[in-house]
Amino acid sequence: MTIDPSSSVPGWISSLRGKILVALAGDPTGMAPYVRAIADGDDTGYFVENGPAWTVHAGMGTLVAGIRALLLQALHPGALAGVHDWSRYREDPIGRLTGTVRWVITLTYGSRTQADAETARVARFHRRVKGEYVGGDGSERAYTADATDLVRWVHLAFTDAFLAGHEVSRTAIPGGPDAYVADWATAGRLMRVVDPPLTRDALRAEIDGFADRGELRGDERVADVVRFLRKPPFPGVMGLSYRVLFAAAVATIPRRYRKMLGVRRWPLPVLTLTRLILRVTERALGSGPRAQDMARLRLARLEREGREAA
Template sequence: MPLDALGPLRTRLRLTFAGQSESVPAWETALEEGDDAGFFAPDSAVWAVHSSMSPIAGGIRALLTQALHPGVLAGVADHSDYRTDPLARLAGTIRWIFTVTYGDTTAARRACAYVRRRHEPVEGDYVSGSGKHLHYSANDPALAEWVHIAFTDAFLRTYEALHGPVPGGADAYVGGWALAGELMGVADPPRTEAALQSRIEAFDAARQLAGGPRVAEVVAFLRRPPLDPLLKPGYAMLFGAVLETMPQRHLDLLGLSRPRLGPMPLPATPAAKATLAVVGRALGPIGPSQAAARRRLARLGAL
């Protein structure tokens, strides 16, 4: 497909992910600044995963998985404007991910501190998966842990499904991104793939996860978000591929099932790979955040 033909798609993608379609956001160019190489090197597993196109699908999976914890879900439902302004929330999340991944250590710490300050007033009550009435606070280490492990697992599994093995191995990604969990207040985040899986299963075994009407509302929104019409077909392909990566137990709680055509499974991953290939061609091989980080590293002689 000629690059010029991808202009309309490029415009809509930039507007969706960055909140503006023409110029690069100032926070991305600011990643060129700083006095150190940051927490993650260009040859790290974290750079490999986050610089690919799979985080687009990983974000969907992370939100679905995070919604299974009633405390996390209550914080989003009670204190977030995701229904009325979902793109602003998406842009904020992308900014945090890329700043921690590509920024210097000061910028990364500042980004995490900012999110934690925003979380301070986010508190309330919820009913746990075991039926207990509990109080939640967004900065509670247990809730922060579920958010972190759901994110890590989602980005790891979607990369593996849509790209292949993680360079350096899955443990390299889980162990590397554990630093982000620590910066967000998670006590002793998992550092291996096996430990990550064990933590996820432990939440379910302790009856901390649940489905229900509130989860169904989030699922309905994520299945058909208010995207630009040009992006909806590709999103549907990614959503289907995400379901193929999820454990059956989580799908049951979400009220979802893997894509099927009648009694036969309908493989969605090949279509999702094709979708991400087009997105990657439209956006270019190196995003503005990574390019800014590389300029900083070159200035510091760290490349």
């Protein structure tokens, strides 16, 4: 398989691609060392080529989904305490973003060996994350990043956000939304989530269950996160585009949770504007190799080696 990153595209598209890839992969070419390593490995990975997880995570809707996931996750005071106490998202928002993207990309497209190593890296960091927070019921509680309820909440918020973000782009998912929820449940189990939901209805019922039990809330700390996410330090065209993506993320959140977050939907056709931005972004990223191309190199090599050994 030959990858030709030299496609003829306007200069501003190439420039935009570099800026996006610095934010997402920490490298202007998109070929950070961990992305290049996806071509290595001796197994096909946890997720099927062109299956639900491959399709959703390759889509431009992930740009909306990432914002939505952070907003929803912030409603759990324990999850938010971990971010507030241990994350450097204010000092280094791009570094925080690229760390999360690295985990998602590696699990989705890497070999099982690479995915397991990445999961272990995240787990080592999580073992240090601990502290105290005030629960939704006002009680003082201790937390650790690997606490069962917190890990579950993060998985639920992530899965729901990426499903909603993909639906903004109006691109079909192989097998439909339930297939994605069931597919990405594998990542939940790798992060020690017990019996993660396997359908969209079950997923959203669990999210509502957290709210019904009073485990979620909006407060000044949540408002502070919302203010930061509304306008992070992205300059120029990226900053303007981000504002539309933020509004799109808000538009996909049910009213119950928007009220907790203290956000409102734009009266403008924000989803239409978002689809335009996503198409431009897709054109920019399509002008060079991406993680799934590295995965296809690995899969093609494994298939070739299998034929030669037969």
